[in-house]
Amino acid sequence: MPLDQEQLRTALLAIIKTLAPETDTAQIVGSLPLRKQIDLDSMDWLNVLVAIHEGLGVDIPETDYRHLATLDSIVAYLSGRLAKG
Amino acid sequence: MRTAVIPKSRNPSSPPPVDAAAYWAGIARELAVSGDGPLNIAQLAVDRHAASAKADKTAFRFLDEAGGRRDVSYRELAALTDRFANLLGALGVKKGECVFVLCGRIPELYVAVLGALKFGAVVSPLFQAFGPEPVRARIAQAQGSVLVTTASAYRRKVAPLRDALPSLQHVLVVDDLGGEMAQESLPNTLDWTTALAAAAATPVVPDTTAADPALLHFTSGTTGTPKGALHGHGAVLTHYATARYALDLRPDDIFWCTADPGWVTGMSYGILAPLVIGATSIVDAADFDAARWLVILAAERVNVWYTAPTAIRMLMKAGPALFAGRRFPDLRFIASVGEPLNPEAVWWGVETLGLPIHDNWWQTETGGIMIANTAKNDLKPGAMGRPVPGVVAHVVRRVAGQPPERIATPDTVGELALETGWPSMFRGYLGQPERYRECFAEGLYLSGDLVRRDADGDYWFVGRRDDVIKSAGHLIGPFEVESVLMEHPAVAEAGVIGKPDPLAGESVKAFVVLKRDVVADETLRRELLAHARRRLGAAVAPKEIAFAECLPHTRSGKIMRRLLKARELGLPEGDSSALE
Numbered sequence: 213m214p215l216d217q218e219q220l221r222t223a224l225l226a227i228i229k230t231l232a233p234e235t236d237t238a239q240i241v242g243s244l245p246l247r248k249q250i251d252l253d254s255m256d257w258l259n260v261l262v263a264i265h266e267g268l269g270v271d272i273p274e275t276d277y278r279h280l281a282t283l284d285s286i287v288a289y290l291s292g293r294l295a296k297g
Numbered sequence: 298m299r300t301a302v303i304p305k306s307r308n309p310s311s312p313p314p315v316d317a318a319a320y321w322a323g324i325a326r327e328l329a330v331s332g333d334g335p336l337n338i339a340q341l342a343v344d345r346h347a348a349s350a351k352a353d354k355t356a357f358r359f360l361d362e363a364g365g366r367r368d369v370s371y372r373e374l375a376a377l378t379d380r381f382a383n384l385l386g387a388l389g390v391k392k393g394e395c396v397f398v399l400c401g402r403i404p405e406l407y408v409a410v411l412g413a414l415k416f417g418a419v420v421s422p423l424f425q426a427f428g429p430e431p432v433r434a435r436i437a438q439a440q441g442s443v444l445v446t447t448a449s450a451y452r453r454k455v456a457p458l459r460d461a462l463p464s465l466q467h468v469l470v471v472d473d474l475g476g477e478m479a480q481e482s483l484p485n486t487l488d489w490t491t492a493l494a495a496a497a498a499t500p501v502v503p504d505t506t507a508a509d510p511a512l513l514h515f516t517s518g519t520t521g522t523p524k525g526a527l528h529g530h531g532a533v534l535t536h537y538a539t540a541r542y543a544l545d546l547r548p549d550d551i552f553w554c555t556a557d558p559g560w561v562t563g564m565s566y567g568i569l570a571p572l573v574i575g576a577t578s579i580v581d582a583a584d585f586d587a588a589r590w591l592v593i594l595a596a597e598r599v600n601v602w603y604t605a606p607t608a609i610r611m612l613m614k615a616g617p618a619l620f621a622g623r624r625f626p627d628l629r630f631i632a633s634v635g636e637p638l639n640p641e642a643v644w645w646g647v648e649t650l651g652l653p654i655h656d657n658w659w660q661t662e663t664g665g666i667m668i669a670n671t672a673k674n675d676l677k678p679g680a681m682g683r684p685v686p687g688v689v690a691h692v693v694r695r696v697a698g699q700p701p702e703r704i705a706t707p708d709t710v711g712e713l714a715l716e717t718g719w720p721s722m723f724r725g726y727l728g729q730p731e732r733y734r735e736c737f738a739e740g741l742y743l744s745g746d747l748v749r750r751d752a753d754g755d756y757w758f759v760g761r762r763d764d765v766i767k768s769a770g771h772l773i774g775p776f777e778v779e780s781v782l783m784e785h786p787a788v789a790e791a792g793v794i795g796k797p798d799p800l801a802g803e804s805v806k807a808f809v810v811l812k813r814d815v816v817a818d819e820t821l822r823r824e825l826l827a828h829a830r831r832r833l834g835a836a837v838a839p840k841e842i843a844f845a846e847c848l849p850h851t852r853s854g855k856i857m858r859r860l861l862k863a864r865e866l867g868l869p870e871g872d873s874s875a876l877e
Contacts, residue, residue: 251835274586275588
């Protein structure tokens with residue numbers, strides 16, 4: 213049973229909370245650029261992608277990074293990838 | 298085939314003139330300035346071209362995250378910077394006061410920097426990933442009176458500490474929140490757009506000289522507060538000469554320096570040098586994105602590209618598929634700075650981009666490129682290259698109480714030292730004359746970097762003399778990180794080191810000793826990480842925190858970071874005679 217969008221969002225926020233525990237995840241607006249709202253440098257961002265790979269089994273190629281600007285778009289992207297299996 | 302040397306043209310550039318002073322006098326003549334007459338960076342970078350046949354040439358092409366682009370000509374840049382300089386005057390700012398900038402790579406940042414230089418203020422950039430504490434410490438140290446920032450950065454990083462910064466008289470805020478940030482919700486700030494529109498458009502004639510302070514860049518040492526390295530307007534001679542010699546930058550080129558202006562590379566070569574040359578500069582507001590970068594290189598027809606090892610390693614990691622079928626016919630020269638570039642990366646350039654990547658070396662204190670691999674000289678992958686014209690380098694050994702001893706034997710490790718007098722040499726550490734004096738001996742600037750020079754005269758980087766951490770090309774002072782960790786009530790002591798990282802060179806790791814009876818668990822580890830990130834920001838805070846029972850000390854009580862690092866790496870711990 214693949215994760216639904218709400219579960220994906222929860223998993224993603226948990227990853228962010230591990231790497232940047234100062235983040236108030238309730239304040240994140242899903243439709244706005246994620247990295248404008250929380251303090252992630254490029255190393256943190258790579259670590260987010262590594263954690264997505266390890267935790268959700270989705271390896272994101274560089275060519276797909278443009279889909280990852282907002283929380284909503286990441287969830288939609290992961291949901292699409294997981295649905296394809 | 299991978300070889301020890303990549304041969305270049307049969308006509309290497311002529312050896313640098315023996316007399317450095319004569320070389321720099323020649324550069325000043327070229328720019329029609331003199332050592333003691335009027336000299337202003339913004340005049341040479343902007344106004345000079347705006348008053349010439351080049352006036353309508355694009356100075357900057359700004360690419361935004363949404364795919365938009367905005368071209369700004371030299372003429373427009375002159376007009377905008379006149380307005381900002383007039384605005385500073387109207388606000389009552391005095392020449393020599395410090396104007397801070399804290400924002401992303403948006404057009405307003407570039408106008409503020411160049412306008413403040415034209416006005417005669419001292420410009421100090423703050424990296425956008427700094428947290429409130431590094432921002433506060435730097436503005437307070439320089440008694441900054443003006444800050445240009447964005448609404449989002451102001452709200453998150455400056456508003457909570459505004460009361461702790463009494464020197465900060467004027468804050469100009471660029472609305473990056475799409476109008477949802479009403480001005481009245483940001484008390485004690487001015488809206489950038491409104492203020493600039495209301496400012497006089499009268500042309501400003503700068504009245505600075507080479508020695509007047511222009512730029513203030515903060516850098517980190519092993520101990521104590523950050524050091525604010527001051528550079529004069531005369532530094533522009535180095536920016537101009539080295540961009541041409543070490544980056545092969547020409548007036549008709551399209552240039553892309555990927556460094557953020559929050560650091561010295563992004564200031565010297567991301568803003569100033571290409572303008573003085575009269576080239577067109579690409580500025581991308583977005584964060585690193587391998588696919589996007591390749592599109593920019595090709596679509597913007599970049600000729601000269603100046604980037605950093607971390608970015609190159611991330612491109613290498615992106616894999617060959619991303620590069621399949623891509624050609625960069627306009628690209629002529631690639632250079633890198635920030636930390637040593639491994640030979641693998643140089644060869645990756647040859648094989649993937651069709652060009653080698655040229656490493657060069659300099660520091661915040663040197664203000665510009667000092668040692669470089671150049672377009673014309675044979676390139677040894679892994680080497681830093683050779684001193685640029687006007688710079689005389691030595692390898693030395695410090696001897697307590699005596700002049701540094703110069704090492705002539707090739708391939709002997711020693712400290713890199715430069716003969717003083719090049720135009721962009723720093724003129725002081727703000728408010729810390731003792732630390733400034735300690736950098737010099739017998740007419741030499743002692744860089745703190747360990748190198749060796751081979752028999753051909755090429756320099757090779759070996760390491761730092763001190764414990765400063767170099768992450769993604771930026772220096773991080775372990776003391777600044779340790780101090781913030783120690784503020785936490787659970788922490789008795791902290792030791793911070795740079796841990797080797799395949800992408801960033803080093804990442805910050807903290808070892809923390811807890812107070813008696815405090816339980817070390819995951820909740821506390823996260824709490825400490827949150828505390829450090831909140832105070833220091835992502836760029837400076839540790840990426841990893843480990844609990845330790847105790848830390849190794851010298852007899853005088855200093856934490857032995859080197860030993861912590863040796864233990865982390867599983868290396869022999871060496872002479873422990875100075876241990877507790």
